[in-house]
Amino acid sequence: MQPLNAPIRDWTGLRVWIIGASSGIGAALATEALQAGARVALSARRADRLQAVAGTHPQALVEQFDILDRDAWSQRHAHICDTFGGVDLIIFCAADYRPERSWEVDPERAGQTLATNLGSVYTGLATVLPAMLARGNGSIAIVASVAGYFGLPNASVYGPTKAALINLAELLYVDLRPRGLNVYLINPGFVQTPLTAKNEFTMPALQTPTEAARAIRHGIMAGRFEIHFPRRFTLAMKLVRWLPYRLRFPLVSRLVRP
Incomplete structure (x- = not known):
């Protein structure tokens, strides 16, 4: 079966920009990409942590900034383009999460999570898309979550942001794939x-x-649109997603105590 994206099999010299590269999946992705021969720009708020991930690797470029600073996006993008000559693949990994039930949500903290998980992605897209569209190639990877498949207790703000990212990745694919760009939706289970x-x-x-x-x-190498893992867990979540509400709600309710 034909893959939905153009497979990226050779990472040698690939120009990658990872947002949220100071820890977790983003840091591991930076290491994975560098080991595969890519040139990687690492971004997050903590310069010391970024430097620890980059180490002394000659193809790593530390680009520290606050992703909620809209002006900083264009500045960092310009510097990466000056250094690498452009961005082939941008991976949005940055996220904020606080386990909370619906009656525990603080509006100010919720706004911070919405801005980090969702708003920053829109700023990043506005930053990188013009150049990608102008040359007719490029790749965008958005890390959402299986928490966005359906409403889960304790993910009162985090879950809706991930559901929005799933929706965003889907519409981006329809918009951008005909124009030569790849779009990847990444839905991890628990990491x-x-x-x-x-x-x-x-x-x-x-x-x-x-x-x-x-x-x-x-x-990404296989050209998949949705990359979800581990499949033994994510496939079960997909099954629950398709259950009628009458069956799904009692099942989800068992996951937490009131």
């Missing part, structure tokens, strides 16, 4: 990161960031 460390429940099929990074790169 051992500083964000999931906040959970107080047992996380089934928990993966390491390295395992997640390898799954993502392999999915």
